Amino acid sequence: MSGRVEQPRRIWSDPFFFAILATIGGTYVLLILVMLLADVTFLVQSRPEIPVAIDFESRGDGGRFQSNDPIETAFADSGLTIGLAEEGPLRLRRFDTRRPPYAARDLGAPHGDFGGPGRGAGGGRRASHPNRHPLDHVLLAARRSAADPPRHETIFDFGRPVTLRSLSLARPATQPISVELHGEGPETTEHRRLEPGQARLQLDVDHVTELVLRATAPIGRASVDVEAARQLATNEDGTRGDEGPGSASRPLAWQVVPPASAWEPSNDPATLTFDWADPVMLDRVTLFNTEAPTLIRLYGEGGKLLSERQVEPTGRNGLLAVTVEQEGTARAEVALPPRGAVAELGYRWIGRLRSDFERRHPFVARWTHNAVTMALRKPEIRYSIRLSLISCTMTAVLSLWIAIPLGYLLSRYHFPLRNTIDAVLDIPIILPPLVVGLSLLILFQFFPASVREAVVYEIPAVILAQLAVSCAFAVRTMRATFDQLDVRREQVALTLGCSRAQAFWYVTLPESGRGILTAGTLAWARALGEFGPLLIFAGATRMKTEVLSTTVFLELSVGDLGAAVAVSMIMVVSAVAVLILARIWGSRVLSL
Amino acid sequence: MIELERVTVVSGPFRLVDCSFAVPARRYGVLIGRTGCGKTTILEAIAGLRRVTEGEIRLHGRDVTRTRPAERNVGYVPQDGALFETMKVRDQIAFPLTIRGCRRAAVRERVDEMAELLGIAHLLDRYPQRLSGGERQRVAIGRALSFRPKTLLLDEPLSALDDATRRQMYDLLRRVQRETDVTTLHVTHHREDVKELADTLLRLDDGRIEVVPMQAWADG
Numbered sequence: 001m002s003g004r005v006e007q008p009r010r011i012w013s014d015p016f017f018f019a020i021l022a023t024i025g026g027t028y029v030l031l032i033l034v035m036l037l038a039d040v041t042f043l044v045q046s047r048p049e050i051p052v053a054i055d056f057e058s059r060g061d062g063g064r065f066q067s068n069d070p071i072e073t074a075f076a077d078s079g080l081t082i083g084l085a086e087e088g089p090l091r092l093r094r095f096d097t098r099r100p101p102y103a104a105r106d107l108g109a110p111h112g113d114f115g116g117p118g119r120g121a122g123g124g125r126r127a128s129h130p131n132r133h134p135l136d137h138v139l140l141a142a143r144r145s146a147a148d149p150p151r152h153e154t155i156f157d158f159g160r161p162v163t164l165r166s167l168s169l170a171r172p173a174t175q176p177i178s179v180e181l182h183g184e185g186p187e188t189t190e191h192r193r194l195e196p197g198q199a200r201l202q203l204d205v206d207h208v209t210e211l212v213l214r215a216t217a218p219i220g221r222a223s224v225d226v227e228a229a230r231q232l233a234t235n236e237d238g239t240r241g242d243e244g245p246g247s248a249s250r251p252l253a254w255q256v257v258p259p260a261s262a263w264e265p266s267n268d269p270a271t272l273t274f275d276w277a278d279p280v281m282l283d284r285v286t287l288f289n290t291e292a293p294t295l296i297r298l299y300g301e302g303g304k305l306l307s308e309r310q311v312e313p314t315g316r317n318g319l320l321a322v323t324v325e326q327e328g329t330a331r332a333e334v335a336l337p338p339r340g341a342v343a344e345l346g347y348r349w350i351g352r353l354r355s356d357f358e359r360r361h362p363f364v365a366r367w368t369h370n371a372v373t374m375a376l377r378k379p380e381i382r383y384s385i386r387l388s389l390i391s392c393t394m395t396a397v398l399s400l401w402i403a404i405p406l407g408y409l410l411s412r413y414h415f416p417l418r419n420t421i422d423a424v425l426d427i428p429i430i431l432p433p434l435v436v437g438l439s440l441l442i443l444f445q446f447f448p449a450s451v452r453e454a455v456v457y458e459i460p461a462v463i464l465a466q467l468a469v470s471c472a473f474a475v476r477t478m479r480a481t482f483d484q485l486d487v488r489r490e491q492v493a494l495t496l497g498c499s500r501a502q503a504f505w506y507v508t509l510p511e512s513g514r515g516i517l518t519a520g521t522l523a524w525a526r527a528l529g530e531f532g533p534l535l536i537f538a539g540a541t542r543m544k545t546e547v548l549s550t551t552v553f554l555e556l557s558v559g560d561l562g563a564a565v566a567v568s569m570i571m572v573v574s575a576v577a578v579l580i581l582a583r584i585w586g587s588r589v590l591s592l
Numbered sequence: 593m594i595e596l597e598r599v600t601v602v603s604g605p606f607r608l609v610d611c612s613f614a615v616p617a618r619r620y621g622v623l624i625g626r627t628g629c630g631k632t633t634i635l636e637a638i639a640g641l642r643r644v645t646e647g648e649i650r651l652h653g654r655d656v657t658r659t660r661p662a663e664r665n666v667g668y669v670p671q672d673g674a675l676f677e678t679m680k681v682r683d684q685i686a687f688p689l690t691i692r693g694c695r696r697a698a699v700r701e702r703v704d705e706m707a708e709l710l711g712i713a714h715l716l717d718r719y720p721q722r723l724s725g726g727e728r729q730r731v732a733i734g735r736a737l738s739f740r741p742k743t744l745l746l747d748e749p750l751s752a753l754d755d756a757t758r759r760q761m762y763d764l765l766r767r768v769q770r771e772t773d774v775t776t777l778h779v780t781h782h783r784e785d786v787k788e789l790a791d792t793l794l795r796l797d798d799g800r801i802e803v804v805p806m807q808a809w810a811d812g
Contacts, residue, residue: 489674492674
């Protein structure tokens with residue numbers, strides 16, 4: 001460097017003036033630091049917890065219950081095991097209030113919204129309890145039914161609305177069989193009938209979620225043709241059978257509902273126990289059909305009694321959500337009156353089972369398990385990190401590919417429209433980001449459909465949107481880099497026998513290395529923060545065009561502040577890393 | 593032989609009109625003039641880095657007025673040496689030969705030869721940032737002469753050097769000229785350079801060049 005800059009002045013030479021400058025400038029510096037500090041504090045303080053609502057309808061892993069799934073360990077993946085306090089003849093059973101067995105046919109009141117006896121209780125549009133789903137399964141203590149059901153049932157539960165083509169029986173009906181086709185909403189039940197001697201019934205009904213066959217004699221093996229020639233069948237004894245070949249595009253989580261008649265609600269009081277592998281924040285317990293007060297006891301770790309409360313009766317077929325909100329619950333005991341049931345359980349926990357190591361060293365576990373590691377565990381966020389790294393790197397490389405020749409051209413040559421081109425390069429920098437995205441979107445309306453479909457709302461759009469803005473910064477930086485390089489060295493190279501291209505390649509390009517690094521990192525950092533154009537031009541589709549900035553937006557919009565801050569911190573860290581990289585190896589004269 | 597005949601160079605507001613002179617072959621010409629009077633411009637015109645609007649430049653009888661710098665076979669040493677920042681001294685000196693596609697052994701031999709001549713053998717593996725002013729000039733001269741040009745243009749090569757180094761450089765330049773038989777044009781504003789080096793003396797004044805007989809110069 002030829003020009004020497006005068007040394008900065010000592011602060012005590014003009015203390016008052018220094019104080020004024022420092023106050024005004026320091027406020028901003030402080031704001032930046034405090035902002036980042038607040039993020040870190042939030043992450044350290046936040047205890048990532050996943051809300052879990054167990055309604056006994058689906059298993060803890062999200063799958064559907066099959067007839068032989070034990071309820072006791074069905075939620076072990078959610079840290080919960082269930083049991084009965086007393087040993088005895090009673091067993092825990094899921095009980096479907098939509099289809100009460102003969103011996104308890106008064107359990108599960110018909111609900112106006114869901115029409116028809118035995119189908120749905122509470123939880124409808126007019127109900128006010130927090131379970132948003134219509135009540136179906138509840139958990140209760142049951143005993144083996146003494147009364148034999150006077151009728152036989154086979155129930156296909158399809159899990160989602162399907163189109164039914166036909167119903168076939170392995171052997172013709174001996175007695176009339178009533179066929180009920182249930183849809184999703186109220187007033188959607190259709191009734192058909194299989195006459196004695198008939199073995200096949202053409203159905204052709206859309207939007208069926210359940211098919212119920214009822215007869216006074218055993219029905220035997222039944223099968224239905226569903227949608228695209230797929231066949232579902234029961235076994236001879238009415239349990240779930242095989243799934244015939246079919247060109248089904250969508251998987252179907254169907255089941256055959258186990259005959260509920262074998263067990264019936266106990267007429268004795270029973271205490272249900274809920275044990276958690278790790279203490280949880282127990283939010284609520286929803287009770288059903290308690291006709292006497294219920295006692296709820298909550299224990300912490302080591303069996304310490306945390307609270308004990310008596311809950312008023314719900315009344316026959318009534319539903320009551322008891323707000324508990326007990327931190328550190330390790331065990332809950334619900335002493336139910338006869339025929340009472342637990343309809344739902346809501347709690348918050350860390351989302352996975354802790355290892356022994358984490359139990360022994362809770363402080364270390366804080367570092368291995370926090371909002372950031374939780375975020376990193378989500379496949380969407382992993383995808384978005386991967387896509388961000390790839391797309392930003394590609395954008396940086398492409399930006400340099402454009403910026404090096406363009407910067408050199410603007411720095412070394414005078415040509416017509418040079419100033420105009422210079423001004424055009426400012427457009428992406430000053431334009432509102434949304435407008436850049438919109439302009440790209442509009443541009444691609446003029447392309448053939450095949451090109452448009454390959455780019456718009458796809459990964460190429462991500463790179464193109466990032467490039468549109470980042471490249472302008474890279475060109476600026478490269479131009480400044482070349483402006484600072486002495487032309488003289490290039491001229492000497494020319495006299496030494498180089499062509500213009502050789503002089504550029506062997507002399508100028510190596511000397512602009514630091515500038516290239518600065519331009520590349522700048523483009524990379526800009527691309528990482530790009531959001532507006534991406535949203536418009538590439539969309540915000542999870543696992544497709546989701547980059548880190550999109551993730552922050554998406555996580556915020558679903559209310560997951562912890563994940564949003566965690567992803568923000570990932571971006572802050574990578575941006576700071578890039579900044580340090582640029583400061584250490586990049587040009588000291590050019591800044592980001 | 594460096595010959596300029598009625599050469600006009602226009603560069604922005606600066607004009608050098610109708611300028612003629614000659615430096616005989618294998619002689620050391622010194623062009624003297626005040627700072628900012630266009631000495632560098634003349635060197636650049638001869639090296640082919642500045643466009644000549646009128647007139648003719650001939651190097652050893654060949655008209656090079658419209659020839660590319662690479663084809664003029666001129667060694668050019670600008671004022672600060674303009675060494676390539678990313679190359680070691682060895683690579684700087686080898687650069688013109690590498691560009692010309694010389695064999696590696698030949699390149700190495702020539703680099704050693706130049707290093708010997710200029711006394712920079714111990715500097716070959718250094719980068720230019722770690723060289724002193726005199727060392728930089730030697731390297732620049734080595735780079736300019738490694739491809740055996742017939743013409744050497746020096747732009748104030750000694751201006752930034754202290755007296756002791758300057759004296760060494762006089763010896764060096766004389767020896768280089770004697771051993772390589774290169775026709776040299778040395779631009780300076782130092783009177784001592786003339787006394788020590790010049791075979792032919794040219795003075796640039798107000799855009800005109802006059803040949804000053806050495807005898808007249810010695811007489812003052």
